[in-house]
Amino acid sequence: MTASQSTASEGLPIGAVSKRTGVKVPTIRYYEEVGLMPPAPRSDGNRRFYGEAAIRRLAFIRHARELGFEIEAIRDLLALSAEPQASCEAADGIALRHLAEIDSKIARLTALRAEVARMTEQCSHGRVAECRVIEVLANHDACLHATH
Amino acid sequence: MTASQSTASEGLPIGAVSKRTGVKVPTIRYYEEVGLMPPAPRSDGNRRFYGEAAIRRLAFIRHARELGFEIEAIRDLLALSAEPQASCEAADGIALRHLAEIDSKIARLTALRAEVARMTEQCSHGRVAECRVIEVLANHDACLHATH
DNA sequence: GCTACATCCTCTAGCGACTAGAGGAGCAAG
DNA sequence: CTTGCTCCTCTAGTCGCTAGAGGATGTAGC
Numbered sequence: 001m002t003a004s005q006s007t008a009s010e011g012l013p014i015g016a017v018s019k020r021t022g023v024k025v026p027t028i029r030y031y032e033e034v035g036l037m038p039p040a041p042r043s044d045g046n047r048r049f050y051g052e053a054a055i056r057r058l059a060f061i062r063h064a065r066e067l068g069f070e071i072e073a074i075r076d077l078l079a080l081s082a083e084p085q086a087s088c089e090a091a092d093g094i095a096l097r098h099l100a101e102i103d104s105k106i107a108r109l110t111a112l113r114a115e116v117a118r119m120t121e122q123c124s125h126g127r128v129a130e131c132r133v134i135e136v137l138a139n140h141d142a143c144l145h146a147t148h
Numbered sequence: 149m150t151a152s153q154s155t156a157s158e159g160l161p162i163g164a165v166s167k168r169t170g171v172k173v174p175t176i177r178y179y180e181e182v183g184l185m186p187p188a189p190r191s192d193g194n195r196r197f198y199g200e201a202a203i204r205r206l207a208f209i210r211h212a213r214e215l216g217f218e219i220e221a222i223r224d225l226l227a228l229s230a231e232p233q234a235s236c237e238a239a240d241g242i243a244l245r246h247l248a249e250i251d252s253k254i255a256r257l258t259a260l261r262a263e264v265a266r267m268t269e270q271c272s273h274g275r276v277a278e279c280r281v282i283e284v285l286a287n288h289d290a291c292l293h294a295t296h
Numbered sequence: 297g298c299t300a301c302a303t304c305c306t307c308t309a310g311c312g313a314c315t316a317g318a319g320g321a322g323c324a325a326g
Numbered sequence: 327c328t329t330g331c332t333c334c335t336c337t338a339g340t341c342g343c344t345a346g347a348g349g350a351t352g353t354a355g356c
Contacts, residue, residue: 015332025333030314045322047333060286067285068260071313081282088271088279095268095281102261106254112216113250120243123236131236133243134229137215138208163303173304178343193351195304219342 011049014040021058028058036061036075069098115143159197162188169206176206184209184223217246263291 018025031037032048037057040048050058057078064074073094080091115136122132136142166173179185180196185205188196198206205226212222221242228239263284270280284290 013333024315026316027314029334034313043322045333047322056286059288063288063291064285065313067264068257077282077285080276081286084275084277086276088274088276088281091276091279091281092268092271092273095264095271099261099264099268102257102264106257106261109216109250109254109257113247113254115215116243116247116250120240120247123240123243125240126236127232128228128234128236128239129232131239133236133239134225137212137225138204138229140207140211143211161304172344174345175343177305182342191351193304195351213342 010043011041011051012055013043014048014050017050017055017058021055021062023058023062031058031061034071036071036078067098068102069094073098118144158191159189159199160203161191162196162198165198165203165206169203169210171206171210179206179209182219184219184226215246216250217242221246266292 012020014025014028017023018028023031028037029048032039037054040050040054043049060078060081061074064077069077076094077091080086080088119133119136124130124132128134160168162173162176165171166176171179176185177196180187185202188198188202191197208226208229209222212225217225224242225239228234228236267281267284272278272280276282
């Protein structure tokens with residue numbers, strides 16, 4: 001709430017924004033290129049400068065990416081967040097779809113894990129000829145094959 | 149063990165191999181290109197033909213891919229499987245490293261899942277302005293932030 | 297032999313979400 | 327004025343395929 005700080009008027013250059021948000025410089029430029037970030041205003045020397053709104057937007061994107069949302073989904077979420085009066089049904093839907101995606105990935109990985117763990121546990125640490133790891137890979141019948 | 153079958157002598161063309169192994173035709177060519185499969189012998193008309201050994205190798209690759217092994221790892225596993233007298237320590241190591249990878253992916257996804265689930269559960273299905281989904285994304289402090 | 301049609305060939309480009317590097321310009325401090 | 331940092335643009339690479347263009351070959355029916 002207290003205004004009047006140091007860098008004030010024009011905003012921060014891309015490197016400072018990168019440090020503040022934890023998003024790498026080329027990634028910020030990439031987000032601009034694909035339209036997630038609006039084209040940043042430039043200084044005389046053609047350098048990008050970012051105000052508070054842009055930095056908040058970037059933090060939003062970063063957080064969404066950390067949570068595994070795809071660029072396309074983030075594009076939609078950003079559009080929604082710009083319309084505070086709209087129903088949040090759409091946003092909820094995006095999140096729910098993402099949740100389902102995560103669940104199916106976890107399920108798949110859990111099945112893989114069981115298979116690979118079984119392989120390694122049965123390995124007798126002898127010669128390749130009787131190695132369970134190699135054997136299971138070579139012979140699909142030798143495995144649990146739940147999902148794959 | 150019983151020999152003398154129909155297609156016998158030269159081997160199968162790529163399409164038949166694809167059907168038998170479930171690996172798509174362009175993918176088989178891709179595996180040859182990156183050196184996972186040896187260059188297939190060609191017919192007069194420049195078409196690839198595959199014998200039993202090649203088909204077994206392809207099945208091995210497919211199974212390993214299904215289990216999430218990377219191409220590089222499969223390359224190593226194939227090399228190892230060609231040396232039955234060697235110790236299977238290396239193969240075991242590759243599998244164990246892969247297992248650790250899977251575990252860390254599962255852990256990460258599980259943390260994400262909790263976060264996204266919490267977001268959606270708190271959504272009151274009202275306006276965007278008070279939507280928990282949008283809010284959490286905009287404000288990192290509003291989330292559990294375990295791993296991210 | 298001829299005509300369809302399927303299958304095969306090579307080559308290039310695209311996916312997602314960046315990352316790396318070349319080659320050059322701007323800028324602040326000593 | 328030079329050093330060294332940050333910034334700029336542009337191209338190409340990552341992974342494991344997938345899609346498509348444009349053309350050759352093979353096979354079945356007539």
